[in-house]
Amino acid sequence: MLRREFVLAGLAALATAAAAAQEAGPAGQTWSIESAHGDFTVDFAPDGRVQDSRGGGETWHFDGRTLCVRTRGQEICEPWRGLSVGESYMSRAWSNTREPVRVTRIA
Numbered sequence: 001m002l003r004r005e006f007v008l009a010g011l012a013a014l015a016t017a018a019a020a021a022q023e024a025g026p027a028g029q030t031w032s033i034e035s036a037h038g039d040f041t042v043d044f045a046p047d048g049r050v051q052d053s054r055g056g057g058e059t060w061h062f063d064g065r066t067l068c069v070r071t072r073g074q075e076i077c078e079p080w081r082g083l084s085v086g087e088s089y090m091s092r093a094w095s096n097t098r099e100p101v102r103v104t105r106i107a
Helices: 002-024
Strands: 030-035 038-044 050-052 059-062 066-071 074-079 088-091 101-105
Antiparallel strands (some): 030 038, 030 101, 038 050, 059 066
């Protein structure tokens, strides 16, 4: 019985940690965007500011499900993926030409 309670407590802790990561969105994270036209990084400040390595930067907001980033006069919105460091996905939203780019969380 004690072992079952320990396992349930561990599962509850994992679920809580996952929910906290979901609620926080990208605050404090850095992402790498890799495309055929060049690579850049994006830093998400906890106060809602965003800065990219190309010199652009404005704001980001997260509603718990969708991440929207406004940079260089353009807004990009995508479903939240909650990446861990080193994980990546392919997206067309981060490309002006709508070509696929690789988005990787690096910090």
